[in-house]
Amino acid sequence: MVTTYKSLNSSAATKGKKLSAETATLSYKMDYEPSFLRTLFSLILVSSLLDCVLSEVDAFPDTKTWFENLLPSTMCIQNASIESVYGIMFDAGSTGTRIHIYSFTQKYPDQLPELRKEIFESVKPGLSAYADIPEQGAETIRGLLEVAKDAVPSSHWKKTPVVLKATAGLRLLPEKKAQALLSEVKNVLEESPFLVPDNSVSIMNGTYEGILAWITVNFLTGQLYSQSKQTVGILDLGGASTQITFLPQSEETLEQSPLDFITSFKMFHTTYKLYTHSYLGLGLKAARLATLGAVETGAVDKQIFRSSCLPKNLEAVWEFGGVSYRYGGIENGESGFKSCYAEVLRIVAGKLHQVDEIKGSTFYAFSYYYDRAADTNLIDYGKGGILEVRDFERKAIEVCDHMEGFTSSSPFLCMDLSYITALLKEGFGFKINTPLQLTKKVNNVETSWSLGATFLMLQSLRISN
Template sequence: MTVQALLLTVPLLWMLAGLLPTHAAYYGREHTASMDNLLPSRFRPSSLTFYGIMFDAGSTGTRIHVYTFIQKDQAGLPVLDNEMYHAVKPGLSAYADIPEEGGNTVRQLLKVAKKTVPRSEWKKTPVVLKATAGLRLLPEHKARALLNEVHSVFDESPFFVPNNSVSLMNGTNEGILAWVTVNFLTGHLYAKTRKTVGILDLGGGSTQITFLPKFKKTVYFAPSDHIARFDMFNSTYELYTHSYLGNGLIAARLATLGALGADGLDWKVFTSSCLPKKFREDWTFGGLTYKVSGIPDGYAGYKLCYYEVMRVIKGIIHQPYEVKGSSIFYAFSYYYDRAVESGLIDGSRGGTIEVRDFKKRAKEVCNKMTKYRPISPFLCMDMTYITCLLKEGFGFKDNTVLQLTKKISNAETSWALGAMFDYFHHLNIH
């Protein structure tokens, strides 16, 4: 067994066996989890190893996660052994007017799955795709055409296609399933304390915040749609969670530029103080092309950029009661990517920083745009947006600790693993 399997065997066994302590905030209603029901009968394999395929169809790319599980014996329960991950760009939403081409990107990723899953296991291996903000931002008929095309690609594949195998995932589930993934991989879901970690996920089209509240005030003062409950094995969890559609990093660029939902894209030029003065180019997102530019005869820099970005944040993001405390949050996706690009953390190891570090580096990047332009002409805008989102949006203090990571125990920090758990044993999110 691999080192990763050894690290994950005990927690996953406890999770699946229903041995989790009842540590949901305020109450923990007990549930009985029949071992016979944890996996449908067709997924109780005779072989030692079985697989699950989860597609993450995001706004900027489509990713495949092929999970390997081990069945130690017929009466036992499966454990996570390994994850194979691969991604392609752009995301499905870029093919809004040519869904067949979007389907081809999924078809190419399925070739990777065929190389990972033994041929003898193909018919037993479920394949699932969940689309996120990129498709949520599209007109419904275009999103549906893309999902239908993906379903056709799945049907022609040799893998098992379950009911509702291709779907548009709502933001609440996205946040909760990412929280499940991170707290499982960090060991908090099987610890004997109530200590868990919050998650901050910054995608291209949306951003999510999810954590287990410590104080009743957090729940009391939160909007009703920011509190979600779900049953996981033998506990009910009550989480603070919300997804802000249109506040992902790329959508925020469009909003900052005043281009979100604009017409006349063939001739309009969208300008910003967040871009280098001499910068001008065509920029494509979601199948649309925008002409973007710095302000050649104007000013650029952190203060002006912060003012522009504030308009995208102000009055939109709810500030949870307790985030001004000492909670630790795991931040990933574009939080991680931009921290690497700006030199805040090492790309191979990740790192622990404070919110103030994003602010300090944003100022440096914006006031030295020429130096950072080869990395990305949007780096000033992106770093300023992240700073503004954390401070003015969610209300984090300067000394709030952020653990920036891409992988934990060699598994991707995304909602995909949580979604695989959800598939094998419904979490009843409501």
């Protein structure tokens, strides 16, 4: 049994910092403490339930009932005198592609496997940057598969499933281009020695992102099996889309929310009705494009997109989704927080559904919320921390009103912080003193949908040794 936490290459914090700094690749290996194996056991249990019902999401996009009576027939990872089970999950995000290689051990034949180790590596840019050269996009997957070949013993290759789920970057592409990319990727997976299930390469429904991450976080924090059922909401800010997911306490929320914002499921004899929504185009980088006014026009030769959120004398080129945009500040014009905030406000104003009760709730926030808070020392990169919405605002004012002395690695820092402030305050309608728990990992497990998705994959395939 793994008894100590250790980071094999270097500290996760240092590696994570690289991710924030948007470097090309990073990798780390880590073992997990046994203290939360019970939690992971439970998570696997939930995933076994999830597996059989996720397909219902598309069929009944309004209110769904999940998990009902599923437990006995789905507890299928058993009867094994097992050493290791592996699962490979690709997260094809809008800003990068990541491979998560999880290994599990099964100690006793009648027990579900326990997560033992995760190996992670990523490349930038994301698949959508290869929209016109899909073969090259697929080559990035081939490269990452080499990591999997090193990580998984060759004796296990054939029974180790590999799945790729794409998120907002591909959702935003024209259907034909997205399909061409997915088809090239599928070819590459099929050429690999791993097990390639049906539907192994797909664009994930935005609802799944929120729900899988919500279940992951609430299991890892012990909320779902505690008596109090004090669950926490989650906020994910990706490059191209953003998700909000929480368990409403008030009937009013359930009654007044649009039908497709509410998803219900039964788990451990409790029915949960979650509020979840994914806003496509409101991720951090998509919001930059919108603020620059480049969404409608696209990148036109020689055109420079200007914003008061950028240093006045700046002129540079920014690439997103495989397109290059020239951008800069407004020389002899406005700059600073006040004018910048007015710009970013236009991106969120009237675009989001607001719920009164979130004002008093606790939310876990990760991805770009975490990265930008860490970049500006609002939180420690390794540890995370609790912030209030007004901390983002305070930092936005500080950065935006001192852009002349700008030395930051990202010229977009003022715009990003202002956007995060506007999204939280005016978009979702949080109060300035709403606490946010900035978290990258809970018990050393990434706060992302990919672990949950891996459990689903294993369970749906009845993978065991």
